[in-house]
Amino acid sequence: MSLTIEHAQALSEGLVDIGTAAEASGVSIKMIRHYETLGLLGNVPRTATNYRMYQPQHLHVLRFIARSRKLGFSIEEIRALLGLWQDRQRPSAAVKExxxxxxxxxxxxxxxxxxxxxxxxxxxxxxxxxxxxxxxxxxxxxxxxxxxxxxxxxxxxxx
Amino acid sequence: MSLTIEHAQALSEGLVDIGTAAEASGVSIKMIRHYETLGLLGNVPRTATNYRMYQPQHLHVLRFIARSRKLGFSIEEIRALLGLWQDRQRPSAAVKExxxxxxxxxxxxxxxxxxxxxxxxxxxxxxxxxxxxxxxxxxxxxxxxxxxxxxxxxxxxxx
DNA sequence: ATATTGTCTCCCATCATTGGAAGGTCAAGT
DNA sequence: ACTTGACCTTCCAATGATGGGAGACAATAT
Structure with missing residues (x-):
């Protein structure tokens, strides 16, 4: 897919580092990394120097998680909801359930x-x-x- | 006070083992031992073979804890309530607070x-x-x- | 004598989140 | 060049109440 890129180059392409992502999503840096280890964020691009760089899509997921947590959904429920969210064919009944x-x-x-x-x-x-x-x-x-x-x-x- | 005694002798003196205490108080064996480590039960007598033996007083405390837990009190709140309970001079205002x-x-x-x-x-x-x-x-x-x-x-x- | 409970201690798991420390690497400003 | 701050990893800890299991020992029943 995409090769590793440099930090400055990634910034100019609209990607943000973890600190900016935390600020933008309302999720702490600790929890962003934690959610990644839980597999909720999918593949997070890295720079050549191993910095995580987040795309707008990742920020959407982070906001989705933050909103779901505020509504009391557990991590596993959020995992299911995220799967449904990213499935264009999902029946709304599955979400409603x-x-x-x-x-x-x-x-x-x-x-x-x-x-x-x-x-x-x-x-x-x-x-x-x-x-x-x-x-x-x-x-x-x-x-x-x-x-x-x-x-x-x-x-x-x-x- | 009392030296370590044998199991059968303790039973004949009205003390009960942890299984009976759990049944009588509604507190699980696991939690009885846990509350002891938290210092809520005071000194629990042991037999010569290291079995815990409970007096009626301990059963009262266990029921007190069980009832308090059902009402949602935290362990630290229960610790405070137990202290007040066992203080005949306590003002009811302290409990009410x-x-x-x-x-x-x-x-x-x-x-x-x-x-x-x-x-x-x-x-x-x-x-x-x-x-x-x-x-x-x-x-x-x-x-x-x-x-x-x-x-x-x-x-x-x-x- | 033996089989079956009961109990002992100690360790680990939950659930979501946060914190810290150690030991580095990197980016940006002076 | 150098400092500062942001980031990297991994590990460990704690919250609060509870439960599970292992391995060893004790009590009871057959």
Whole structure:
């Protein structure tokens, strides 16, 4: 394909080095190299002196990764999405399926966290939060294994 | 305090081995040993043959940890809560402060995840999800740079 | 006596990201 | 020529909680 070229020549041809790529994509230099080792960037050209030189296409991939990470996709999901992105024949259903599964995961995590918030909110609502030692929060944590029947909090808290 | 004893003798004195402790507390054997190395269990007695033997007090702590973990507290938060739990003079305000800070963290994480869900839901709502290649999800991830040469107008979705 | 659990310690893997250090090479400005 | 800064590689570490496995020893049941 393309032979190795010199640094200045590559710059004049629109390629950028890793520092510029990091700045342009919002991905740190460390992570750019990391993603390359994960095979997400394909072949990255090098100069004769072994400098990585990035084409606009690589910057697009880096921005794609950054955006996907912000949406919580895992690396393996991103790998799949990148494959679909670069496949002009892909059915949009394949992409939608990944996204739907991810939404499902996210909602499960939200529900789990929300359950924690609900329980803790009840407990803190029942805790005087003063200098006295009585504390329904600790009472709940200490009695956690005995929560077989009812919530001891509800019997102890009459707010 | 107590010298090392034999296994059978310890059992007859009400101490239990790690397997029984795991079953009784809901904490895995692996994690029981891990929590011990983190200093959350204090001194755990050993038999002459180096078996860990747990007293009822240790089981209480393990249940406390298990319950706290279910509520999303970190190990360091649990360490603090355990300290307060075992301090009869603690002010409940100290406990409530930890719980309130934790609720704040949980809500921040929920908001972050919910933002992802909102964005992704909008995108999947715009995605036909059929055999055609046009996909607003990929178009968004690509940030308007579509390697497939697709029509940028396909990103438009007016739901 | 033996077979089967149970337990011991120690090491490694996850997941994504970041950091540092060591030991070089290279590009650009003075 | 020289300095400075950017880049190269490889290795190691840590996050946080959890799990898996190896190899050795102990307890129990047959």
């Amino acid at each position: 990944i996204a739907a599964a991810h939404i499902h995961d996210l909602q499960a995590r939200i529900a789990e966290l929300q359950g924690m918030v609900d329980t803790l909110s009840q407990l803190t609502g029942c805790c005087a939060g003063d200098s006295r030692p009585e504390c329904p929060i600790l009472a709940d944590l200490a009695g956690g294994a005995d929560l077989t029947g009812g919530d001891p909090l509800m019997t102890a808290c009459h707010t | 930890i719980a309130a800070a934790h609720i704040h963290d949980l809500q921040a994480r929920i908001a972050e995840l919910q933002g992802m869900v909102d964005t992704l839901s909008q995108l999947t709502g715009c995605c036909a999800g059929d055999s055609r290649p046009e996909c607003p999800i990929l178009a968004d991830l690509a940030g308007g740079a579509d390697l497939t040469g697709g029509d940028p107008l396909m990103t438009a979705c007016h739901t």
